[in-house]
Amino acid sequence: MAPMQRHTYTGPLALRAMQDLATRVFPATGYRHIGDLAWNWCLALDRADGHPTAIWTDEDQTLAWGWLELPDTLMLQVDPSHSQLTDEVLDWAEQTAPGTLHVEIAETEQHLAVTLERRGYKRAPDGPFMTVMRRPLTHLPDLPPLPDGYLIRAQQDPTDTAGRAAAHRAAFGSTRITTERHARMRSMWPYRPELDLIVISPAGDAVAYCQGWYDETNRIGEFEPVGTHPEHRRLGLARAVCTAVLHAFADAGGDHATVYCRGDAAYPVPKQLYESIGFTSHTRTHTYTTRT
Structure with missing residues (x-):
């Protein structure tokens, strides 16, 4: 039998290996959906030197991984049945990114919390945090009516792809999603x-969207991301397009849907949106920081 191995990369180059573990662990933790990893991987591609990655495998099975966003942020996942590897992931991260390190985990990942606390990491006082929401794909709400002239559909051509990227930039005030990056993401598993x-406006522009990712093994869909152009808010567009994606998940054979959003009172609107279409909180995140 081949010994357990650690593989290290200068950037996020082992997405499918990471998704292998995410698929197995998701039913227990409800966190780190394969679509969430794909989305974050796409955002990191053009900044590979800032995202060193390490994967621990036993033959063809991924048992743990760590993914740094330099200088100080660690994302990790460890198979609960191999929780001892949490120390190895943290050793690698602390050696690769010396100094203060921030690690976000879900409450359902107690095997990670135990090791972090044993090593002297401190859980940050409550500030911004993410809540993980879920709902079954049964008894779905009907698609709400759209304002006159608006319609929902999939992207059909390069103009739609560019429009979808532009809608994201406007919704989040960010330049990270370019047309090229979104087109590349559309080719990813x-x-x-x-x-x-x-959502297409009466003028023919993409002005809102909901991107869904589907985990066929666990039959769970995820929203990541969702947004509305500021000039088209308060029209019910996000609620309508999210509802449409819920129906698409059900049509694909899904059992549940999940979404991650801010759970703190400083940013309540997305959580209120998802609650309005039947999502309830499943778990939440906490951030642990090395002692300074």
């Missing part, structure tokens, strides 16, 4: 175009 829906 497990992307499915029928789950990435846009």
Whole structure:
């Protein structure tokens, strides 16, 4: 039998290995959906030197991984049945990114919390945090009516792809999603175009969207990301397009849907949106920091 191995990379180059573990662990933790990893991987591609990655494998099975966003942020996942590897992931991260390190985990990942606390990491006082929300894909709400002239559909051509990227930039005030980056993401597994829906305005522009990712093994869909152009808010567009993606998940054979959003009172609107279409909180995140 081959010994357990650690593979290190200068950037996020082992996405499928990471998704292998995420698929196995998701039913227990409800955190780190394969679509969430794909989305974050796409954002990191052009900054590979700032995202060193390490993967621990036993033969063809991934048992743990660590993914740094330099200078000070660590994302990790460890198979609960191999929780001793948490120390190895943290050793690698602390050696690769010396100094203060911030690690975000879910409450359902107690095997990680135990090791972090044993090593002297301190849980940050409550500030901004993410809540993980879920809902079954049964008894779905009907698609709400759209304002006159608006319609929901999948992206059909390069103009739609560019419009979808532009809508994201406007919604989040960010330049990270370029047309090229979004087009590249559309070629990544497990992307499915029928789950990435846009709202078209009367002028023919993409002005809102909900991108869905589907984990066929666990039959769970995830929203990541969702947004509305500031000039088209308060029209019910996000609620409508999210509802449409829920129906698309059900049509794909899904059992549940999940979404991560801010759970603190400083940023309540997304959580209120998801609650309005039947999502309830499943778990939340906490951030642990090395002692300074």
